[in-house]
Amino acid sequence: xxxxxxxxxxxxxxxxxxxxxxxxxxxxxxxxxxxxxxxxxxxxxxxxxxxxxxxxxxxxxxxxxxxxxxxxxxxxxxxxxxxxxxxxxxxxxxxxxxxxxxxxxxxxxxxxxxxxxxxxxxxxxxxxxxxxxxxxxxxxxxxxxxxxxxxxxxxxxxxxxxxxxxxxxxxxxxxxxxxxxxxxxxxxxxxxxxxxxxxxxxxxxxxxxxxxxxxxxxxxxxxxxxxxxxxxxxxxxxxxxxxxxxxxx
Amino acid sequence: xxxxxxxxxxxxxxxxxxxxxxxxxxxxxxxxxxxxxxxxxxxxxxxxxxxxxxxxxxxxxxxxxxxxxxxxxxxxxxxxxxxxxxxxxxxxxxxxxxxxxxxxxxxxxxxxxxxxxxxxxxxxxxxxxxxxxxxxxxxxxxxxxxxxxxxxxxxxxxxxxxxxxxxxxxxxxxxxxxxxxxxxxxxxxxxxxxxxxxxxxxxxxxxxxxxxxxxxxxxxxxxxxxxxxxxxxxxxxxxxxxxxxxxxxxxxxxxxxxxxxxxxxxxxxxxxxxxxxxxxxxxxxxxxxxxxxxxxxxxxxxxxxxxxxx
Numbered sequence: 391x392x393x394x395x396x397x398x399x400x401x402x403x404x405x406x407x408x409x410x411x412x413x414x415x416x417x418x419x420x421x422x423x424x425x426x427x428x429x430x431x432x433x434x435x436x437x438x439x440x441x442x443x444x445x446x447x448x449x450x451x452x453x454x455x456x457x458x459x460x461x462x463x464x465x466x467x468x469x470x471x472x473x474x475x476x477x478x479x480x481x482x483x484x485x486x487x488x489x490x491x492x493x494x495x496x497x498x499x500x501x502x503x504x505x506x507x508x509x510x511x512x513x514x515x516x517x518x519x520x521x522x523x524x525x526x527x528x529x530x531x532x533x534x535x536x537x538x539x540x541x542x543x544x545x546x547x548x549x550x551x552x553x554x555x556x557x558x559x560x561x562x563x564x565x566x567x568x569x570x571x572x573x574x575x576x577x578x579x580x581x582x583x584x585x586x587x588x589x590x591x592x593x594x595x596x597x598x599x600x601x602x603x604x605x606x607x608x609x610x611x612x613x614x615x616x617x618x619x620x621x622x623x624x625x626x627x628x629x630x631x632x633x634x635x636x637x638x639x
Numbered sequence: 640x641x642x643x644x645x646x647x648x649x650x651x652x653x654x655x656x657x658x659x660x661x662x663x664x665x666x667x668x669x670x671x672x673x674x675x676x677x678x679x680x681x682x683x684x685x686x687x688x689x690x691x692x693x694x695x696x697x698x699x700x701x702x703x704x705x706x707x708x709x710x711x712x713x714x715x716x717x718x719x720x721x722x723x724x725x726x727x728x729x730x731x732x733x734x735x736x737x738x739x740x741x742x743x744x745x746x747x748x749x750x751x752x753x754x755x756x757x758x759x760x761x762x763x764x765x766x767x768x769x770x771x772x773x774x775x776x777x778x779x780x781x782x783x784x785x786x787x788x789x790x791x792x793x794x795x796x797x798x799x800x801x802x803x804x805x806x807x808x809x810x811x812x813x814x815x816x817x818x819x820x821x822x823x824x825x826x827x828x829x830x831x832x833x834x835x836x837x838x839x840x841x842x843x844x845x846x847x848x849x850x851x852x853x854x855x856x857x858x859x860x861x862x863x864x865x866x867x868x869x870x871x872x873x874x875x876x877x878x879x880x881x882x883x884x885x886x887x888x889x890x891x892x893x894x895x896x897x898x899x900x901x902x903x904x905x906x907x908x909x910x911x912x913x914x915x916x917x918x919x920x921x922x923x924x925x926x927x928x929x930x931x932x933x934x935x936x937x938x939x940x941x942x943x944x945x946x947x948x949x
Binding site: 510513607 | 708
């Protein structure tokens with residue numbers, strides 16, 4: 391089984407983002423970028439599937455600026471086999487990314503697409519669901535467990551009330567949640583080896599996809615900030631404050 | 640202009656998230672239609688007619704919709720979405736799972752998790768874990784929107800007088816099938832709608848220690864939540880998680896116990912009216928957003944709090 395893992399380059403999740411002073415977006419210059427944490431979990435799972443014999447090739451796909459090569463290279467160092475970059479400087483929305491991925495899927499014919507449930511930049515949580523609809527494939531979102539069977543995947547989904555187990559007829563799109571696995575670090579020899587793994591570069595035009603944005607970003611603002619309040623030193627004092635000042639008890 | 644609202648339910652009851660979504664939709668139109676897709680869901684459709692502001696309920700009732708499998712449900716929404724200027728759903732796992740599948744079928748770029756409505760095409764939504772707020776304008780002819788439920792009040796479950804119209808459909812895609820649910824049973828209020836929430840973090844050290852928080856919760860009528868660290872460590876189930884990628888809560892009072900305050904956690908609770916932090920590390924970032932900070936060992940502080948609430 392061939393597995394496609396889409397990955398996204400985002401601001402490192404440990405860095406506090408800053409809104410630009412002209413309010414046009416968040417500052418991306420001279421900011422540490424990294425692979426979206428949910429994409430890392432998807433890459434890790436694909437490698438485990440390969441190690442278990444359930445997968446035989448892992449193709450990592452990114453869409454975005456030229457620097458997204460670095461994100462693909464990170465996945466190759468973790469253990470993916472080859473990469474595809476759909477290169478464009480146009481800001482991509484989930485609908486456009488899904489169309490690009492669909493075009494790649496039609497060329498590669500994978501049995502499974504494993505991807506993060508959301509990217510921690512725009513927090514949309516859309517691309518996997520959209521891609522599944524465009525392909526008319528089964529979809530499992532927010533997945534914390536995957537069992538590969540002959541004709542299907544049995545997945546456990548993290549839903550608001552608890553857990554839900556569903557069976558997905560192959561081929562499928564599976565979007566992964568935090569507790570699926572703990573991603574590995576790439577070893578130095580594997581980082582060296584990854585340099586020789588192939589990355590193919592395509593463009594939206596070559597794939598025949600119009601990626602013109604549908605949503606206009608008018609401005610981006612700082613949220614109202616919270617101020618630190620007062621310190622208390624006993625339960626009695628806390629309850630007193632909650633009763634008389636906050637009036638929430 | 641009419642707005643379609645996708646009703647979240649379990650075939651017996653409407654989920655509270657639907658009521659917040661109705662309030663948001665009211666800002667766009669007073670012709671609101673509620674779509675109930677399920678199996679043996681008459682009770683839900685009847686309850687939906689009572690929601691204040693709902694003019695009509697469309698019921699699509701068939702076996703294949705019993706578990707809300709999106710491969711079956713999305714085409715039903717697609718089939719009528721073109722009659723509306725907007726389609727709204729809550730940004731719960733229900734709406735997050737379903738709406739993008741519909742959006743792709745309609746070739747629409749959905750807007751996720753909106754927290755404010757500025758006009759019928761312009762909305763505010765949090766990005767980067769709520770560290771920035773984007774004002775965005777949709778150019779699509781039908782706007783597909785999921786709503787951050789904590790940003791809108793709940794609509795009244797009484798006062799409506801909508802009619803029920805049947806929509807006949809029953810196509811099984813055959814793409815997926817439901818196997819089982821493992822739902823968390825609790826007598827406490829639901830996390831996302833509770834007026835008081837008490838959450839524990841890594842500092843709790845074990846699942847048994849959450850019993851301390853539960854006893855306080857029961858005295859306060861509060862729901863119990865957790866940070867990602869506590870869920871990852873297996874102390875509590877996944878649906879306790881508050882944060883950027885878990886649940887977003889905005890109660891009147893949020894009590895964070897043994898939670899350091901990573902930005903991903905703050906994203907899920909910083910719109911709470913009052914925040915209390917109990918942590919022995921006085922440098923913990925949670926204190927920067929807390930109205931009332933108590934630097935103390937939680938293993939003495941929480942029992943003290945419980946006793947003081949007697």
